[in-house]
Amino acid sequence: MDPALVLKTVLSMIQSGTLPEDGASTPSQSSATVPPSAPIGAHPDATPSSLPELLAKLLSINATQLLVIGAFVEGLRRLFSMFWESAGDDLWLTASFEWDDDTTDWIMYWLSRRGVFNTARSIEVSNYCYGLKTSTIEGLEDDGWEDGQMSFIPSLSKTYSLWYRGRYMTIRREKTDRGSYYRPVQVLQLRIFSRDPRLLRSLLLEARREYQEASQHVINVYVAESADRWKHVAKQEKRPISSVILDPGVLELVLNDAKDFLHSKKWYADRGIPFRRGYLLYGAPGAGKTSMIHSIAGELGLSIYILSLTMMALDDNSLKSLIAHLPQSCILLIEDIDAAFHRGVKRDIQDPEKEAKSAGGKEAHTGPQGDDGEKMKQPLYNGVTLSGVLNALDGIAAQEGRILFATTNDYSALDPALLRPGRLDLHIEFQLASQYQARELFRRFYTTDDDVASSDMTATDEKVDSGYASSSSDIEDRLVATQGPADGDATLPASQKASTAFPEGVQSVYVGMERGSGHLPSLSKEEVIALADRFASIVPPRAFSMATLQGYLMAYKIRPLEAIADAPAWVAGRQQEKGKSAVALDRSGKLAGEKGSAAIASGDATQLSLVDCSS
Numbered sequence: 001m002d003p004a005l006v007l008k009t010v011l012s013m014i015q016s017g018t019l020p021e022d023g024a025s026t027p028s029q030s031s032a033t034v035p036p037s038a039p040i041g042a043h044p045d046a047t048p049s050s051l052p053e054l055l056a057k058l059l060s061i062n063a064t065q066l067l068v069i070g071a072f073v074e075g076l077r078r079l080f081s082m083f084w085e086s087a088g089d090d091l092w093l094t095a096s097f098e099w100d101d102d103t104t105d106w107i108m109y110w111l112s113r114r115g116v117f118n119t120a121r122s123i124e125v126s127n128y129c130y131g132l133k134t135s136t137i138e139g140l141e142d143d144g145w146e147d148g149q150m151s152f153i154p155s156l157s158k159t160y161s162l163w164y165r166g167r168y169m170t171i172r173r174e175k176t177d178r179g180s181y182y183r184p185v186q187v188l189q190l191r192i193f194s195r196d197p198r199l200l201r202s203l204l205l206e207a208r209r210e211y212q213e214a215s216q217h218v219i220n221v222y223v224a225e226s227a228d229r230w231k232h233v234a235k236q237e238k239r240p241i242s243s244v245i246l247d248p249g250v251l252e253l254v255l256n257d258a259k260d261f262l263h264s265k266k267w268y269a270d271r272g273i274p275f276r277r278g279y280l281l282y283g284a285p286g287a288g289k290t291s292m293i294h295s296i297a298g299e300l301g302l303s304i305y306i307l308s309l310t311m312m313a314l315d316d317n318s319l320k321s322l323i324a325h326l327p328q329s330c331i332l333l334i335e336d337i338d339a340a341f342h343r344g345v346k347r348d349i350q351d352p353e354k355e356a357k358s359a360g361g362k363e364a365h366t367g368p369q370g371d372d373g374e375k376m377k378q379p380l381y382n383g384v385t386l387s388g389v390l391n392a393l394d395g396i397a398a399q400e401g402r403i404l405f406a407t408t409n410d411y412s413a414l415d416p417a418l419l420r421p422g423r424l425d426l427h428i429e430f431q432l433a434s435q436y437q438a439r440e441l442f443r444r445f446y447t448t449d450d451d452v453a454s455s456d457m458t459a460t461d462e463k464v465d466s467g468y469a470s471s472s473s474d475i476e477d478r479l480v481a482t483q484g485p486a487d488g489d490a491t492l493p494a495s496q497k498a499s500t501a502f503p504e505g506v507q508s509v510y511v512g513m514e515r516g517s518g519h520l521p522s523l524s525k526e527e528v529i530a531l532a533d534r535f536a537s538i539v540p541p542r543a544f545s546m547a548t549l550q551g552y553l554m555a556y557k558i559r560p561l562e563a564i565a566d567a568p569a570w571v572a573g574r575q576q577e578k579g580k581s582a583v584a585l586d587r588s589g590k591l592a593g594e595k596g597s598a599a600i601a602s603g604d605a606t607q608l609s610l611v612d613c614s615s
C-alpha cells in the first residue's frame with residue numbers, strides 16, 4: 001500500500017468524520033471482507049471506506065513502509081513545533097514572575113478580580129495568606145468562612161486562559177530547575193497573543209495600580225523565614241497614627257523625620273552621605289514601640305520586614321542575603337536587638353572610637369558589652385558576628401527608601417558601634433505612661449470614632465494636676481452613685497465584684513475584657529474628658545505601661561464610671577504587688593526595679609529622651 005494513500009485516507013476520514021457504515025460491523029466481519037493477509041498493494045486505488053478496513057490495511061503495512069510513515073509524521077511534528085515556537089516568540093508577549101515576588105501578588109490580585117480562578121475547574125486551594133492574592137468567593141461568608149481564610153491559586157503546570165483587551169491570554173504556574181530539591185523556584189508565566197509590548201506594560205501597570213488601591217488600608221508584614229528568604233505572614237489593617245498615644249510631638253517627630261528622609265535622596269547623594277536612616281526605640285515593655293512602627297509604616301505605605309538576630313541558622317552571609325533581598329522601599333524592623341547581644345553575637349571587631357578612648361584610659365561606654373573580652377568570647381548562639389550585623393546594616397543603604405527600626409528593652413546591652421550615627425540615628429526612649437498618656441488613653445477608649453477624630457485635646461499635665469476643673473457636677477453625682485454604699489470590701493474592684501458568673505467556689509477574675517452584654521452609657525464629650533482627667537489624676541505618672549493601663553480599661557470596656565471608681569484600689573493593689581517583685585526602667589533603659597519607676601515618677605527623669613545622633 002502506498003503510504004501517501006494511507007495518510008490521505010486518514011486525513012480525509014478525520015475531515016469528513018466518516019464512521020463505519022454499519023455500526024454493527026465487527027472487526028471479525030471486516031477482517032472477513034478484507035483479510036489481513038491480503039496484500040495491500042493488490043488494489044492500489046482501493047480507498048478504505050471504514051475504520052476497521054483502514055486498520056486492517058495499516059496492519060498489513062510492512063516494516064519499511066511503517067518506517068517511512070513514522071519518519072514523515074515525526075518530520076511534520078518537528079516542523080510544526082519549530083513553527084509554533086518561533087511563532088510563539090513572534091506572536092506572543094511573555095512575562096515570567098517569580099512566585100514569591102511581590103509582582104506576582106499584583107498579577108494574582110488582578111486575576112482574582114477577573115474571576116479567573118473562581119470559575120476554573122482545576123485549582124489549588126489554600127488557607128494560607130497570600131497577601132492580596134486571596135480570592136473572595138461569593139456566599140463564602142454565609143457558609144461561615146471569614147474573608148481571607150481561603151486562597152485560590154493556579155494549579156501547577158495547568159494553563160488558564162482569559163481575554164485582555166480583546167487579546168487571548170494564558171497563565172501558567174511552573175516549577176523551574178532553580179532553588180532546592182524540596183523548594184524549587186516557581187514562576188508564574190503570563191502570555192498575551194499580541195506583538196504589541198505596550199499591552200504587557202499596560203497590564204502590569206493596571207495590576208499594580210489595582211493592587212495598590214486595594215492595599216491602601218493594609219500593611220504587609222514579612223518575617224525572615226529561613227536564613228535567606230522572607231515570608232509574607234500577614235496583611236494587617238493600618239493602625240491609625242492617632243491610636244498610638246505618646247507624649248505630644250514624639251510620634252510626629254519620628255514620622256516627619258522618616259518622611260523627610262524618604263524625600264532626601266538627592267540631598268544625601270550630593271553630599272556623599274550614605275542614604276540610610278535608622279531609629280532605635282528603647283525602654284519599657286508595652287510602651288508602644290511596636291505600635292508606633294506599625295502606624296508609621298501605615299502612614300508611609302511601607303511593608304514591614306521583621307528580623308530576629310537570634311534566628312536559628314542565621315549567619316553573616318545569610319544576614320547579608322536577607323538584607324539584599326529586601327524590596328527597595330520598606331521598613332526593616334529588628335525586634336529586641338539586644339537579645340542577640342545577650343546571647344553572644346560575637347564581637348570580632350574592635351570599635352575604633354572605643355579603642356581610642358580606651359587608649360586614653362577612658363571607657364566610651366560602660367554597658368555589659370564594653371571591651372569585656374569574656375563577653376566577646378561567649379559561645380555563639382548562631383553564626384552572626386557584630387561585624388556581620390554592622391555590614392548588613394550598612395548594606396541597607398544600597399537601595400533607596402529603606403528605613404531601619406530597631407527595638408530593645410535593654411539599651412545598655414547594645415554595642416556602641418551599633419548606636420553610631422549613620423546606623424541608628426535617632427534614639428527614642430519609651431517610658432511608662434505619663435499623665436497625659438493615661439488621660440488620652442481613657443478619653444479615646446470611651447469616645448466614639450468621630451469624637452476621637454474631631455477632638456483636639458491639647459491639655460497639658462498641669463491641667464490634669466489642677467484638679468477636676470472640667471468635671472461637671474452631673475458626672476460627680478454619677479460617680480458617687482457608681483461607688484454606691486460601702487460594702488465592706490472597698491479594695492475589691494467592681495470588675496471583680498461583678499464577676500459573679502463563675503461557678504461557686506471558682507476563684508477567677510477576668511484579666512482581659514470581660515464578656516457580657518450591655519452598652520456604653522451615654523456620655524457627652526465633655527463628660528468623657530472630665531472622667532479622663534479624673535483617671536489621669538488617680539494613675540501615678542510613670543508607674544504603669546500603656547499596655548497595662550489598656551488592659552485595665554479593657555476590663556471596663558463599657559463601664560467608664562466603674563473604671564474610675566475602681567482605679568484607686570487597682571492602683572494601690574498593683575503598687576503593692578510591684579513593690580515586691582516588679583521592675584521598672586531607669587533613664588538608660590536598664591531594668592532597675594520598681595523603685596526606679598517611683599524615682600522617675602517623682603520627676604527625676606525627662607519624659608522622653610531623644611538622641612538625634614546625626615546632629
Ligand SMILES: Nc1ncnc2c1ncn2[C@@H]1O[C@H](COP(=O)(O)OP(=O)(O)OP(=O)(O)O)[C@@H](O)[C@H]1O
Nearest residue numbers: 243244245246284285286287288289290291546547
Ligand atoms: N503608647 C501607646 N499608645 C496606645 N497603645 C499602646 C501604647 N503603648 C502600648 N499600647 C498597647 O499595648 C500593647 C503592646 O504595645 P506594643 O507592642 O507596641 O509595646 P512595645 O513597647 O513594643 O512592647 P515590647 O517592648 O514588649 O515589644 C498594644 O496592644 C498597644 O495597643
